[in-house]
Amino acid sequence: xxxxxxxxxxxxxxxxxxxxxxxxxxxxxxxxxxxxxxxxxxxxxxxxxxxxxxxxxxxxxxxxxxxxxxxxxxxxxxxxxxxxxxxxxxxxxxxxxxxxxxxxxxxxxxxxxxxxxxxxxxxxxxxxxxxxxxxxxxxxxxxxxxxxxxxxxxxxxxxxxxxxxxxxxxxxxxxxxxxxxxxx
Numbered sequence: 001x002x003x004x005x006x007x008x009x010x011x012x013x014x015x016x017x018x019x020x021x022x023x024x025x026x027x028x029x030x031x032x033x034x035x036x037x038x039x040x041x042x043x044x045x046x047x048x049x050x051x052x053x054x055x056x057x058x059x060x061x062x063x064x065x066x067x068x069x070x071x072x073x074x075x076x077x078x079x080x081x082x083x084x085x086x087x088x089x090x091x092x093x094x095x096x097x098x099x100x101x102x103x104x105x106x107x108x109x110x111x112x113x114x115x116x117x118x119x120x121x122x123x124x125x126x127x128x129x130x131x132x133x134x135x136x137x138x139x140x141x142x143x144x145x146x147x148x149x150x151x152x153x154x155x156x157x158x159x160x161x162x163x164x165x166x167x168x169x170x171x172x173x174x175x176x177x178x179x180x181x182x183x184x
Contacts, residue, residue, distance in 0.1 A: 022072045025065055026083045029054060032062050033090035037097065047094045051075075054087055 020028070041047065045062075048054040055073040058066045067073045075085045 020065060022067055022069070022080060023083070025067050026073070026080055026087065028063050029057065029087055030083065030090065032064060033087065033094060037090060037093055041094070041098055047098065048091060049095075051084065051088055051091070054091060 036042075036045075036047070045059075048057050051073065052070070055070060056066045057064050071077070072080055073084055075081050075088060077084060
């Protein structure tokens with residue numbers, strides 16, 4: 001990054017990066033690899049092909065500086081071993097998802113390996129449309145059942161109202177007859 005076109009800001013940022021601890025450098029690798037696993041590998045970037053390649057990885061643009069000591073970047077290191085194992089797991093996941101095509105010994109940027117599979121896209125689209133129709137039909141069926149239940153409820157309320165009116169009328173008729181009392 002240093003050179004005739006570097007700005008003071010670039011130099012200050014680079015100097016701050018160089019003061020990172022080994023743990024901070026490993027953490028930065030983890031952040032970048034997790035982001036790549038979630039969002040894909042940016043054009044022009046390459047997945048490190050081994051833990052050694054991840055250790056010497058140097059990409060100031062990504063905020064990644066090499067880890068000089070090979071002894072501190074091992075899966076058995078007492079302090080950093082678990083982080084290094086996480087890096088190894090992410091590298092494997094990235095390679096499985098984006099990296100190696102059969103017959104290749106090195107990794108190439110994703111932009112050159114990604115192909116559009118029309119048949120797979122059509123199958124996914126068909127499955128999504130089928131699921132949408134199925135869920136829509138289920139919702140319509142549930143809406144019909146809810147509407148029918150609401151109509152039945154309204155009918156029962158109306159029927160109860162009519163019966164209450166009939167009972168009240170019969171009580172009035174009983175009250176008009178002398179000697180008969182309404183018993184509750």
